[in-house]
Amino acid sequence: MALGVAMLLTACAATTHAKPAGSSPAARLRQDAEAIHALGISGVQARVIAPDGRQSVATSGTAALGTGRPVPSNGYFRMASTSKTLVATVVLQLEAEGGLSLDDTVDHWLPGVVRGKGNDGSRVTIRQLLQHTSGIPDGLPGYTTPKEYYQQRHNVYGPGQLVARAMAHAPDFPPGKGWAYSNTGYVVLGMIIQKATGQPVHQQIGDRVLRPLGLDHTRWTGTSATLPRPHAQAYQLFGPGSRVDVTDQIPVDHESLSWVTTTRDENVFLRALLAGRLLPPRQLAEMKQTVPVSAEVQRLWPGGRYGLGLVKRPLSCGGTYWSHEGGDGGYITLNGVTDDGRQSAVVSMSEARGDAPEHILSQENAAGSLIDHALCDAL
Template sequence: MRSMMVAVVLVLALVVGGCGDEPDALQRDVDAIAALGTTGVQARFVDAATGADRSRATGRTDTNAAEQVSTEGYFRIGSLTKTMVATVVLQLVGEGRLTLDDTVQQWIPDVVHGNGNDGSVITVRQLLQHTSGIHESPPEMTTADDYYRLRYQVRDPRETVASAMRHAPDFAPGAGWSYSNTGYVLSGMIIEQVTDRPWHDEVRTRILEPLGLRDTHWPGTTPTLPTPHAHGYQQFEADGPLIDVTELVDADASVGHISTTADVGAFYRNLLGGKLLRPEELAQMRTTVPVDGVTGMVWPGASYGLGLFSVPLTCGGTYWMHNGGQTGFLTNAGVTDDGSRSAVVSLSATLAVGEDVARSRGFAQLRAVNELVDHALCEK
């Protein structure tokens, strides 16, 4: 296994989209992520003010084939979906169809209850900001056997919520911060109650179609990815093998969509550029609270708004971003405060974090991704 990993790293030296013999800064950062053992990486930087649009990639689409990673490849965006869901909720707020202070109980009665959970005191804002206190259930896929057993399982949102309700809250609503996928599953359910339509249809008609994002899709129960795409690999345990986890059914309102670096960047530039929300709702989205725990370790100084992180730039100021980790894929999207510049990087392998988080390859992978985004947005 060790010799196989050495061979993979050597193959990763083959670069797609480089600039002559001397790679540019974006290519160097892509290569640095690959050198950690990531099978494939693609990244795109866009500066709308200058018209710059640069994409770089490295690695192979499949460890058993020679095809190189495409800069136009599709991937699972994971939690970047949360920003889309938050945007739809805030559009509904702007239309007067609900408020951020509405409670969960008002829209979906008798769903959040038991073991100290109480939907009558949890607000829509708290769901979107991860301040509801709802306990995050442990991930189901922690081993390769789990993946093979569960990869085609269709998850009912109410079952996801019921699983979380088996635990007491982590804290009283509004009294802390803790990342909660369940909070966004509930947000999707609220969208459906307000609009009488599936949450992903609202994302499509309110965001994807108006912006012309034709390469962004909600896959539903389809486990495969469109072509072209790289295979996704998951390292379930430190120093363990990379398992091909490309096929997966996992499309709820916390992680749902498939996209490309071009579409993802366009979404975030338009959002921060004021094209999707009125100033009042965009200001609410950008009103943040501090994060803590492992999240604070990965993004020092970060805070969280409604579906968006605010992260300090090394060159001064802040940028807005979201990370999306979904079995086999890892994505970061960052955009400047005015929406003019975006940097998106997608990895087709996620490395294990392990018990010693700060010393793990998975942690190093996350930090290298952050450095790419920071370097690109700070570029003179």
Template sequence: MGTAAVVIAASAISGCAGAQVPRDDGPHLQRYVDAITALGVTGVQARAVDDAGRSALAVSGVAETDTERPVPHNGYFRVASATKPMVATVVLQLAGEGRLSIDDSVEAYLPGVVVGTGAGREIDGRRITLRQLLQNTSGLLDDYPGFDSKAQYYEHRFDTYSRAELIRRAMAVAPAFEPGQGWAYSNTNFLLAESIIESVTGNSWQVEIEQRILRPLGMRHSVWPSGSTTLPDPHARAYSVFPGSDELVDTTEVLDGTENLISTTADMNTFYRALLGGKLLRPTELGEMQRTVDIDDRTELLWPGGKYGLGLVQRPLPCGGEYWGHGGGDAGYITSDGVAPDGKRSVVVSQTTALPEKMIEQEAEASELVAHALCGT
């Protein structure tokens, strides 16, 4: 895997580099990233920010197989579903401005869009609220094209699907339960939330995130794919192991039809610290975001003790209390993160290999790192 390295630096909440200031726990952070690469992950980068805004950075493994090129300590990666808290934040900001209500029906903003009969079960947007979309309690499921093999990846990695098409496909899938009667993780919920943002504002959801989150917070290293099949430099390459094989397949180049964010550990820490620190939402809306429900048993295996708010996950800390965040995974890039309730401590971890048969172990090791950083042990 190459030689592990640790970089200790200081940075302001904006993510701008500052004077070099050592952190005592930097070498200890290194143990956790090394434990992740020991599972077979090609490369890992982690950045933890303490109460004083100082960052400890650790990298392990290599940026590319068959080389000794080190993982960049502030490399770009696809954050995937870690974009969801940003979508939820914009919806809640619009609610705070009186431009929508999260207890309104989806039909009120997207007439005729959420309707269908999946395997005999009716889908009706008049019975689903915006809150249920952001909370994953709508019952809606996904019909996402994916890659189950190396051959499928090479054949379909540049296929394009519009958001409207992905929503239409989902309308033919039987809902998991009646609205509000269960919990099921669903990307379709957030595709619909993005469409509602556009319906209310007249702008694309990306523009709203740019104007409301990225620019005000100085997140200059957060960009949209905009049709590109790769990432800005520097970045570590991503790899996937497909079912029935132990081969590492380079899956860096892919067309992300959902247009989720590409970012860095510095920028994502900036976002989470601002969100929980009350810089993006008023107390009323942040309180709504943190009203949680139980998750399903399958997801509980990945997030032990976890609960789900509005685009935000709550998990317990071994030292007491809880933390918030929302990980993600896309074509080999896996993001784990966490932020203290007051927004003062945070950590973001990016892995560059998806190991389906070790998914729970990967998540557990990343969660150990997050807990270490937030507990300050």
């Protein structure tokens, strides 16, 4: 299941990456990209933007297996769960305008939608949805085998259908009494945005975030199963000998997750957010108020904490950074930006090695090292 792999990747991040000495940041970026490719990952593209605006770019591997075609440095990839930060930004903008409150319950906006098997929308707040403390189960469909991929890749679900699937399961815990990553919770947030504004979430993201920042290479693709060109083909490793090209698919939550972007646009978005260009100071401070993650995730993700659609992570050189990883449809992306928004890095990999825990961990650690090195160069 692509979304499950993405969450496990997020959970397996390492936090102690030794910073190599005696090499320039650009050379180190190339070395780190090559190290990711050396794990067997088909394609890698990375971009770092320094405080003075200078950009360093590195690619490794191939855009399509068997062709030798290089990975495009400006290639599109599926944004996946990094779009949760876009959703959270819109919610906090609406809160700043008085359009909603973080303490509003789900039932205030969507009466009766979160109900059944012990789920109770009258007890779940918008803040809890944003920080994954709602207890709403993560019931999104997905695939775990090549056969399931080919059977399900073009299935289309509406937000109401996805939430109804989750309501067939008991909550993970009472609202506010735990932490568990919930894609379903962000589906509910998208529905609340539409109810509060009269427009779908993707339109609000476009009007409020993308156009003001000039992010014309971040696009909502809806129910299209393809990506704009150029892009690397995306692969997923399901098991020994079962590497499958999974580029052709419709994201399961197409309303919120059908975003494609580039390393340039993702850098610009994260920098603008942390620099205070998208949210007033009070709302940005709210976004950066973090809670502990679950004990299971904390064991694999030392020092990581979750805010409102943002993850706070420690740097090996001291200090912290902000990020939100994404993984879906074979594309796995890590990113990071310093607290002042001045140094940022994004690495996108066009293969998900989800067949074994050790492969997931090695992929995450290699990509995490690239982000850590890139951000420590600015400190």
